[in-house]
Amino acid sequence: xxxxxxxxxxxxxxxxxxxxxxxxxxxxxxxxxxxxxxxxxxxxxxxxxxxxxxxxxxxxxxxxxxxxxxxxxxxxxxxxxxxxxxxxxxxxxxxxxxxxxxxxxxxxxxxxxxxxxxxxxxxxxxxxxxxxxxx
Amino acid sequence: xxxxxxxxxxxxxxxxxxxxxxxxxxxxxxxxxxxxxxxxxxxxxxxxxxxxxxxxxxxxxxxxxxxxxxxxxxxxxxxxxxxxxxxxxxxxxxxxxxxxxxxxxxxxxxxxxxxxxxxxxxxxxxxxxxxxxxx
DNA sequence: CCTTGACCCTCCAGTGACTGGAGGCCCTAT
DNA sequence: ATAGGGCCTCCAGTCACTGGAGGGTCAAGG
Numbered sequence: 001x002x003x004x005x006x007x008x009x010x011x012x013x014x015x016x017x018x019x020x021x022x023x024x025x026x027x028x029x030x031x032x033x034x035x036x037x038x039x040x041x042x043x044x045x046x047x048x049x050x051x052x053x054x055x056x057x058x059x060x061x062x063x064x065x066x067x068x069x070x071x072x073x074x075x076x077x078x079x080x081x082x083x084x085x086x087x088x089x090x091x092x093x094x095x096x097x098x099x100x101x102x103x104x105x106x107x108x109x110x111x112x113x114x115x116x117x118x119x120x121x122x123x124x125x126x127x128x129x130x131x132x133x134x135x
Numbered sequence: 136x137x138x139x140x141x142x143x144x145x146x147x148x149x150x151x152x153x154x155x156x157x158x159x160x161x162x163x164x165x166x167x168x169x170x171x172x173x174x175x176x177x178x179x180x181x182x183x184x185x186x187x188x189x190x191x192x193x194x195x196x197x198x199x200x201x202x203x204x205x206x207x208x209x210x211x212x213x214x215x216x217x218x219x220x221x222x223x224x225x226x227x228x229x230x231x232x233x234x235x236x237x238x239x240x241x242x243x244x245x246x247x248x249x250x251x252x253x254x255x256x257x258x259x260x261x262x263x264x265x266x267x268x269x270x
Numbered sequence: 271c272c273t274t275g276a277c278c279c280t281c282c283a284g285t286g287a288c289t290g291g292a293g294g295c296c297c298t299a300t
Numbered sequence: 301a302t303a304g305g306g307c308c309t310c311c312a313g314t315c316a317c318t319g320g321a322g323g324g325t326c327a328a329g330g
Contacts (some may be wrong), residue, residue, distance in 0.1 A: 002306075002307075003306090004305095004306065006178050011154060011164060013289085014306095014307090015288070015289060015290085016287085016288065016289090018308090018309095019288060019289090022286090033295085033296060033307085033308095034295085034296085034307080034308060034309095035218075035296085035308075036189065036307085036308090037273075044261070047261075048260050048325080051259070051260045054218065054237050054238075055238060055239055055260075055285090056234075056235045057231070058286080058287090059185070059286075059287065065257070065260065068254075069257050069261060071252075073251060073252065074252045075249065075250040075251065075252065076246055076247050076248055076250075076251055076252060076254040076256075077248045077249055077250065078252060079246065079254045079256050079257055080243060080246045080247075080248035080254075080256065081242045083239060083242060083246070083256050087236065087239050087243060090232055090235055090236050090239065092230055094229060094233065094236065095234050097191070097225055097228055097232070098229065099191075100190050100191045100225055101246055103188055103190060103220050104218060104221065105222060105224065108219055108222060108225045109213045111211055111214065112152060112211050112215075113211055113215035113216075114210065115207045115210040115211075115212065116210065116211055117206075117208065117210065118208060118211060119203075119209070119211040119214045119215070121211075121215065121218050122200070122203065122204050122214055123162070124186070125183050125186045125187050125190075125204070126179065126182075126183050126204060127186075127201065129324070132319090134171075137277075138277090138278070139276090139277065144283095145274075149278090150317070150318060150319085151316085151318090153280095153319060154277090156316090168278085168279095168324085168326085169278080169324080169325085170277090170278055170325080171278085171279090182321085187314090193315080193316090194315080195314065241284080243296060265302095
């Protein structure tokens with residue numbers, strides 16, 4: 001298979017596949033003409049990577065997961081640890097975004113959104129540093 | 136004020152403040168010795184930026200918001216538009232993360248996390264591309 | 271006068287995970 | 301011979317910083 005074929009079958013852009021080779025996540029063979037020549041096992045690895053990335057794992061986590069996947073002597077606890085760490089990160093991010101969302105939604109609901117300049121959003125943003133009021 | 140003072144008062148790292156100058160968000164004066172010399176108005180801008188960034192606005196949105204803030208002839212609708220676009224982006228991200236979270240939490244709950252190699256997390260990740268099964 | 275230490279400066283490189291583009295080779299069909 | 305699509309490498313850019321090297325400035329203490 002050429003890169004275009006694996007790109008279509010894995011759903012990953014060719015650029016990304018080349019990048020994954022560059023950082024050592026896959027090692028496709030080469031044809032005499034210099035083209036990358038992918039086996040089914042390469043495609044399988046790429047599909048794995050695509051799923052893991054879609055779940056938000058970092059590249060380094062993907063690398064670790066792939067290594068565990070290949071390792072018959074792994075302990076599922078190692079995999080679970082990676083997944084749980086990632087889950088915790090996701091929860092942090094969700095919490096952060098929800099906090100932003102709450103503040104922002106409130107400000108938006110307070111703003112008339114008309115042709116006048118008065119704007120509670122800007123008022124809030126500019127209210128950070130205490131203006132030195134007599135004292 | 137030197138950069139260390141505004142850093143402390145705005146909560147932004149000195150590096151970030153220099154960066155904001157580099158990209159034209161602030162224009163502090165200079166002392167004869169070459170040090171940046173910040174006025175209260177610079178600090179105010181930085182605090183504004185800090186708040187806007189904390190709400191997740193991009194730098195370019197911050198630039199636009201600052202411009203509107205300075206513009207007495209603004210219409211609050213312009214501000215609201217930026218905030219609503221951002222709110223929509225946040226909602227997208229939250230939805231995406233929650234979908235990841237759901238899948239991942241399910242997988243984690245299915246994984247024994249012991250010393251044996253069997254792992255539903257890896258099974259799921261590797262189940263992307265149809266293995267050619269007899270036919 | 272000299273040193274110490276905290277502060278400040280600029281410039282360069284790196285982060286994560288790609289993405290876009292230039293410039294050029296390969297292969298098949300006409 | 302040519303046209304087109306696919307493939308190659310290498311370089312630069314994204315976003316918003318962050319770290320570090322190498323060096324100047326300033327006030328206090330010996």
